[in-house]
Amino acid sequence: MTSTRPLRADAARNRQLLLAAAAEEFARHGLDASIADIARRAGVGKGTVFRHFATKDDLLAAIVLDRIDALNTAGERLLHEADAGAALLEFLTIAARQRQQLDLSFLQEAGELNSEVGKVRAQMFHTVNRLVDRARERGAVRADIAGADIILLMCAPNYVASYVPDASPDLWQRYLAIIFDGLRPEGAHPLPHPPPVAEHGA
Amino acid sequence: MTSTRPLRADAARNRQLLLAAAAEEFARHGLDASIADIARRAGVGKGTVFRHFATKDDLLAAIVLDRIDALNTAGERLLHEADAGAALLEFLTIAARQRQQLDLSFLQEAGELNSEVGKVRAQMFHTVNRLVDRARERGAVRADIAGADIILLMCAPNYVASYVPDASPDLWQRYLAIIFDGLRPEGAHPLPHPPPVAEHGA
Amino acid sequence: MTSTRPLRADAARNRQLLLAAAAEEFARHGLDASIADIARRAGVGKGTVFRHFATKDDLLAAIVLDRIDALNTAGERLLHEADAGAALLEFLTIAARQRQQLDLSFLQEAGELNSEVGKVRAQMFHTVNRLVDRARERGAVRADIAGADIILLMCAPNYVASYVPDASPDLWQRYLAIIFDGLRPEGAHPLPHPPPVAEHGA
Amino acid sequence: MTSTRPLRADAARNRQLLLAAAAEEFARHGLDASIADIARRAGVGKGTVFRHFATKDDLLAAIVLDRIDALNTAGERLLHEADAGAALLEFLTIAARQRQQLDLSFLQEAGELNSEVGKVRAQMFHTVNRLVDRARERGAVRADIAGADIILLMCAPNYVASYVPDASPDLWQRYLAIIFDGLRPEGAHPLPHPPPVAEHGA
DNA sequence: AATGAATGAGGCTTCATTCAT
DNA sequence: CATGAATGAAGCCTCATTCAT
Numbered sequence: 001m002t003s004t005r006p007l008r009a010d011a012a013r014n015r016q017l018l019l020a021a022a023a024e025e026f027a028r029h030g031l032d033a034s035i036a037d038i039a040r041r042a043g044v045g046k047g048t049v050f051r052h053f054a055t056k057d058d059l060l061a062a063i064v065l066d067r068i069d070a071l072n073t074a075g076e077r078l079l080h081e082a083d084a085g086a087a088l089l090e091f092l093t094i095a096a097r098q099r100q101q102l103d104l105s106f107l108q109e110a111g112e113l114n115s116e117v118g119k120v121r122a123q124m125f126h127t128v129n130r131l132v133d134r135a136r137e138r139g140a141v142r143a144d145i146a147g148a149d150i151i152l153l154m155c156a157p158n159y160v161a162s163y164v165p166d167a168s169p170d171l172w173q174r175y176l177a178i179i180f181d182g183l184r185p186e187g188a189h190p191l192p193h194p195p196p197v198a199e200h201g202a
Numbered sequence: 203m204t205s206t207r208p209l210r211a212d213a214a215r216n217r218q219l220l221l222a223a224a225a226e227e228f229a230r231h232g233l234d235a236s237i238a239d240i241a242r243r244a245g246v247g248k249g250t251v252f253r254h255f256a257t258k259d260d261l262l263a264a265i266v267l268d269r270i271d272a273l274n275t276a277g278e279r280l281l282h283e284a285d286a287g288a289a290l291l292e293f294l295t296i297a298a299r300q301r302q303q304l305d306l307s308f309l310q311e312a313g314e315l316n317s318e319v320g321k322v323r324a325q326m327f328h329t330v331n332r333l334v335d336r337a338r339e340r341g342a343v344r345a346d347i348a349g350a351d352i353i354l355l356m357c358a359p360n361y362v363a364s365y366v367p368d369a370s371p372d373l374w375q376r377y378l379a380i381i382f383d384g385l386r387p388e389g390a391h392p393l394p395h396p397p398p399v400a401e402h403g404a
Numbered sequence: 405m406t407s408t409r410p411l412r413a414d415a416a417r418n419r420q421l422l423l424a425a426a427a428e429e430f431a432r433h434g435l436d437a438s439i440a441d442i443a444r445r446a447g448v449g450k451g452t453v454f455r456h457f458a459t460k461d462d463l464l465a466a467i468v469l470d471r472i473d474a475l476n477t478a479g480e481r482l483l484h485e486a487d488a489g490a491a492l493l494e495f496l497t498i499a500a501r502q503r504q505q506l507d508l509s510f511l512q513e514a515g516e517l518n519s520e521v522g523k524v525r526a527q528m529f530h531t532v533n534r535l536v537d538r539a540r541e542r543g544a545v546r547a548d549i550a551g552a553d554i555i556l557l558m559c560a561p562n563y564v565a566s567y568v569p570d571a572s573p574d575l576w577q578r579y580l581a582i583i584f585d586g587l588r589p590e591g592a593h594p595l596p597h598p599p600p601v602a603e604h605g606a
Numbered sequence: 607m608t609s610t611r612p613l614r615a616d617a618a619r620n621r622q623l624l625l626a627a628a629a630e631e632f633a634r635h636g637l638d639a640s641i642a643d644i645a646r647r648a649g650v651g652k653g654t655v656f657r658h659f660a661t662k663d664d665l666l667a668a669i670v671l672d673r674i675d676a677l678n679t680a681g682e683r684l685l686h687e688a689d690a691g692a693a694l695l696e697f698l699t700i701a702a703r704q705r706q707q708l709d710l711s712f713l714q715e716a717g718e719l720n721s722e723v724g725k726v727r728a729q730m731f732h733t734v735n736r737l738v739d740r741a742r743e744r745g746a747v748r749a750d751i752a753g754a755d756i757i758l759l760m761c762a763p764n765y766v767a768s769y770v771p772d773a774s775p776d777l778w779q780r781y782l783a784i785i786f787d788g789l790r791p792e793g794a795h796p797l798p799h800p801p802p803v804a805e806h807g808a
Numbered sequence: 809a810a811t812g813a814a815t816g817a818g819g820c821t822t823c824a825t826t827c828a829t
Numbered sequence: 830c831a832t833g834a835a836t837g838a839a840g841c842c843t844c845a846t847t848c849a850t
Contacts, residue, residue, distance in 0.1 A: 196370075249809095412811095
């Protein structure tokens with residue numbers, strides 16, 4: 001992402017190993033994942049972690065950046081889909097499938113991480129807002145839904161499914177469907193609370 | 203925990219202070235809350251914490267036990283309400299309001315905790331199942347919803363709201379309403395995945 | 405020094421053990437002395453070091469504070485001696501003897517340490533200035549010597565002697581005598597550089 | 607070190623760059639100077655440092671060797687000066703000026719370094735002894751001064767001056783003058799301790 | 809019964825040194 | 830030869846838990 005110069009072959013390989021290992025460990029243990037475990041899982045020495053990511057937070061930031069970037073790309077593409085409602089559902093599906101691989105819900109605690117992350121996150125907010133606007137205009141979702149609601153609800157299916165110890169890896173699909181049904185205009189009841197205003201986590 | 207003999211008056215008071223302090227600290231810092239902080243907040247020495255709760259996990263278990271017990275009591279009462287749909291919604295509202303005070307979502311990581319906890323949790327499952335069965339029979343919720351779904355979705359509103367940094371303390375109401383709308387028969391679309399089978403966390 | 409409440413007997417003992425051990429280790433290895441070694445030498449666990457001194461720097465500050473305090477006490481007393489020249493020499497002798505036990509020359513690198521330390525150091529500067537003023541007025545030292553010179557030269561005898569591997573522990577006396585002879589008016593040649601102005605290390 | 611064969615041109619240049627960079631870094635940070643910083647300052651890779659100097663200590667030894675060699679050269683020359691007292695003072699001035707550029711006082715901690723260093727150091731001792739002998743014979747310094755005293759006192763002016771944070775770079779001149787006055791016969795008082803016998807550091 | 813001192817495992821990070829490229 | 834990636838020992842510090850007072 002920072003694109004200084006092409007990494008040496010082995011270094012590039014280790015970087016990928018590290019990102020994968022870190023994703024896995026963070027997913028399992030949240031922010032408490034230990035550098036030692038990440039290094040072990042990646043099959044490298046502890047010091048190598050720090051060569052690639054100066055700090056534990058930097059490592060986390062790199063992972064998050066990748067994920068949000070991918071979402072942004074997908075979101076931009078879906079803006080050009082004909083069926084706005086299907087596009088929004090597709091976006092949520094992609095987000096959930098990604099999150100299935102790495103639950104970043106713990107990021108809530110993580111404050112700002114990184115200005116780079118802040119930037120892509122802002123981009124994502126913008127994209128989601130546009131996806132929601134389109135869907136609302138076509139009547140694909142209820143009128144009282146805001147973009148911020150979608151961003152918040154985006155993580156819920158995985159969260160819910162994660163409480164089941166040995167669940168099917170696709171269980172989140174069930175809860176995404178339920179929640180999406182709640183977003184449709186058909187059986188909508190008035191909402192007792194306005195949407196939140198602005199900033200929030202990943 | 204196993205209720206051997208009635209505690210001395212001051213000991214009982216300390217126990218309550220500790221539970222309250224621990225709840226607050228766990229809510230703020232998740233599993234990383236430190237025993238030292240809990241002791242300080244309760245106004246007792248660190249040693250006293252361990253006199254009452256042999257282990258940090260035991261302390262956590264005691265808190266969870268309290269919460270689930272309260273839910274069970276509320277659930278039993280609601281089983282006798284006339285409007286089964288309203289009863290279910292009320293139950294979810296109570297659960298969310300409680301969780302608003304102490305977010306236990308981190309418990310996911312906490313494994314089994316305690317056999318005592320397992321017991322009351324099983325009770326709660328049973329109660330919720332009955333609440334859901336009644337609501338389904340009256341057509342207050344869609345036919346393809348299981349008790350397990352409700353238990354899982356129970357935590358979602360708080361989880362979702364918690365992502366907003368300085369949110370209104372009642373923001374969860376918005377998301378509970380949306381999710382509950384998704385549970386209604388009116389706009390239900392078929393679900394792409396069956397409900398989970400059995401065990402799961404708090 | 406901070407006098408919060410009387411320490412428990414064993415804690416007080418450990419504090420003293422730690423100060424002594426730390427002094428020894430700092431003397432041997434400078435700022436690079438390791439907490440582990442200090443703990444080992446004191447016969448306590450590593451954690452105990454941090455219970456007494458929240459930080460390595462705090463430990464250092466505590467030691468330095470003790471030393472400077474002792475010098476201040478001695479200095480105040482010597483201000484009332486009849487022979488001002490002898491009083492100054494005596495002060496330097498006390499300082500050197502103390503430093504013989506713990507070379508703090510590495511403190512130069514140590515920046516500010518602590519506001520407490522800053523305070524007693526300022527006191528010491530004041531006291532030394534008065535000692536020097538008196539000596540100068542009586543003609544016991546040359547006219548072109550400032551208080552700051554004495555403070556700087558104070559550490560030189562030990563420093564010089566420290567370069568001799570297995571020296572007599574009193575070797576510093578030789579160099580203190582030589583340097584003090586250089587401070588006398590008798591064979592004084594004009595100095596090629598004015599005294600420094602203000603702040604400096606311990 | 608052992609001068610096997612003439613270095614290739616670029617290798618020789620790197621060696622000089624490294625020595626200069628290392629001198630600067632050691633001067634700033636003492637023994638804690640990092641190889642990475644030295645390499646960066648020299649504009650070479652870390653590996654190159656180790657190609658030239660097998661070990662951090664070897665690098666240090668090479669620097670020290672250079673310095674002592676320079677002193678030896680100057681000393682030999684000064685042996686032929688007419689005014690033996692002025693020659694000794696000049697030697698101390700040269701030594702102090704050199705040390706002003708690179709404070710090696712931390713070398714005290716550095717143990718033996720190297721047999722090569724031992725050799726040139728022994729040479730220096732010899733030279734200094736002869737300089738002192740001449741000065742003593744002419745009555746330029748007091749009778750009770752030994753060569754070893756001069757070697758020890760040689761470092762004192764810089765050491766003393768180094769305690770002043772933002773001092774004039776020539777402050778050492780002041781303290782060299784004072785100390786040298788202490789070496790003169792004019793106001794000499796009997797010394798309370800004999801000179802040390804033999805070996806000592808750089 | 810309560811306290812808080814002591815402990816030591818474990819976490820993050822730095823850095824001299826080795827080695828593949 | 831030069832480079833910089835990899836390594837792992839070692840350093841500081843935190844904290845759950847034990848135990849003397």
